[in-house]
Amino acid sequence: MLDLLVKNATLPDGRQGMSIGVQNGRIAEVTAGLDAPAHETLDAGGYLLSPHFVDPHFHMDATLSYGLPRVNESGTLLEGIAVWGELKPTLTADAIIERALTYCDWAVAKGLLAIRSHVDTSDPSLLAVDALLEVKKRVAPYIDLQLVAFPQDGLLRTQGSVDNLKRALDKGVDVVGGIPHFERTSEQGAASVKLLCEIAATRGLLVDMHCDESDDPLSRHIETLAFEAQRLGLQGRVTGSHCTSMHSMDNYYVSKLLPLIAESGVSVTANPLINITLQGRQDSYPKRRGMTRVPELMAAGINVAFGHDCVMDPWYGMGSGDMLEVAHMGLHVAQMTSQKGIRDCFDAVTTNAAEVMHLQGYGLEVGCDASFVLLQARDPVEAIRLRANRLQVWRKGQLLAETAPVVAKLHMAGRPDGVGFLL
Numbered sequence: 001m002l003d004l005l006v007k008n009a010t011l012p013d014g015r016q017g018m019s020i021g022v023q024n025g026r027i028a029e030v031t032a033g034l035d036a037p038a039h040e041t042l043d044a045g046g047y048l049l050s051p052h053f054v055d056p057h058f059h060m061d062a063t064l065s066y067g068l069p070r071v072n073e074s075g076t077l078l079e080g081i082a083v084w085g086e087l088k089p090t091l092t093a094d095a096i097i098e099r100a101l102t103y104c105d106w107a108v109a110k111g112l113l114a115i116r117s118h119v120d121t122s123d124p125s126l127l128a129v130d131a132l133l134e135v136k137k138r139v140a141p142y143i144d145l146q147l148v149a150f151p152q153d154g155l156l157r158t159q160g161s162v163d164n165l166k167r168a169l170d171k172g173v174d175v176v177g178g179i180p181h182f183e184r185t186s187e188q189g190a191a192s193v194k195l196l197c198e199i200a201a202t203r204g205l206l207v208d209m210h211c212d213e214s215d216d217p218l219s220r221h222i223e224t225l226a227f228e229a230q231r232l233g234l235q236g237r238v239t240g241s242h243c244t245s246m247h248s249m250d251n252y253y254v255s256k257l258l259p260l261i262a263e264s265g266v267s268v269t270a271n272p273l274i275n276i277t278l279q280g281r282q283d284s285y286p287k288r289r290g291m292t293r294v295p296e297l298m299a300a301g302i303n304v305a306f307g308h309d310c311v312m313d314p315w316y317g318m319g320s321g322d323m324l325e326v327a328h329m330g331l332h333v334a335q336m337t338s339q340k341g342i343r344d345c346f347d348a349v350t351t352n353a354a355e356v357m358h359l360q361g362y363g364l365e366v367g368c369d370a371s372f373v374l375l376q377a378r379d380p381v382e383a384i385r386l387r388a389n390r391l392q393v394w395r396k397g398q399l400l401a402e403t404a405p406v407v408a409k410l411h412m413a414g415r416p417d418g419v420g421f422l423l
């Protein structure tokens with residue numbers, strides 16, 4: 001007897017009429033038309049059953065702090081860093097924890113069950129680190145929260161930063177972060193990449209650096225990151241986040257860079273909502289979009305994921321934890337409007353992001369965790385078009401969240417009483 005049987009589901013790869021049997025929190029069967037006895041049966045009604053969403057790049061210590069202590073009036077990255085610097089001395093662990101837990105509630109409702117969050121390690125008290133380690137513990141029953149030690153104020157430009165970062169790792173932070181483009185010189189940036197990768201190699205940790213979040217085509221720390229990944233045997237364990245300078249780089253240089261990244265097994269995480277907002281700020285017209293070269297990276301065989309980066313914080317006043325909104329923006333900015341391109345954008349917030357995080361048991365295969373989301377859409381293209389309603393969210397066989405189907409009630413003579421958005 002199965003614990004749960006989901007019937008008549010469409011899967012992201014296009015298979016229809018599929019049944020998924022769940023036993024002990026794991027997927028035990030994936031079969032067309034299976035009708036086995038189960039304690040609970042869910043008729044998916046032909047809707048899309050997807051592995052849950054994954055956000056591989058977020059800042060949970062800053063989330064939901066928009067307007068504190070003031071709004072970022074210019075909307076720039078640098079004013080955002082300045083506002084965050086003004087907020088930091090007033091932060092309390094309780095406030096960080098409360099805001100993070102609220103955000104995690106939003107995330108679950110949106111089917112987002114795995115998040116990699118950077119945590120600022122610049123403050124010697126490591127207040128935010130302790131707060132997010134506590135959040136990680138509290139949300140463990142419903143969200144996989146992975147933390148990255150992130151020296152926001154620079155690793156080498158700020159005294160004590162290396163020590164703070166190492167102490168954060170000692171406390172249990174999972175991943176080594178960095179911000180080479182924010183160091184004082186390019187040489188210092190490269191030196192920070194080398195040092196951080198060596199720390200990761202010594203400790204057996206993954207790496208995820210904010211890398212070249214700049215419009216400067218000569219910001220080339222991704223090259224050093226890829227080289228160090230190869231030199232230290234970290235292939236498949238390193239991610240370059242943002243990489244926006246690649247948008248502005250010379251095409252000849254990029255033709256040399258992409259194979260290097262591919263060889264080194266470095267993943268790239270773009271953050272479409274934030275990149276389109278923060279980059280190109282010093283341009284007049286035309287204004288650059290600033291997002292990294294997503295389709296070209298994918299065509300080169302590089303794993304590319306999309307992150308949310310910010311929700312209602314000093315850098316961004318929008319957002320609700322909806323990774324379909326992220327994918328929607330990504331496909332527009334990258335002009336990935338072919339059917340394959342749209343599906344690639346869906347993968348960027350599901351399977352590709354899971355690969356960045358090294359998630360175990362992710363997917364809809366037999367043996368994977370029974371962690372999935374039923375969307376009010378019939379395929380990934382519709383899911384992104386509609387930023388589809390999450391009808392049900394399941395984790396390891398447990399129902400975590402439900403949202404009623406969306407149907408608008410009409411009051412118009414001669415037209416139907418209600419309207420959905422599927423033809």
Ligand code: FE2
Nearest residue numbers: 057059210309
């Ligand atoms: Fe970020």
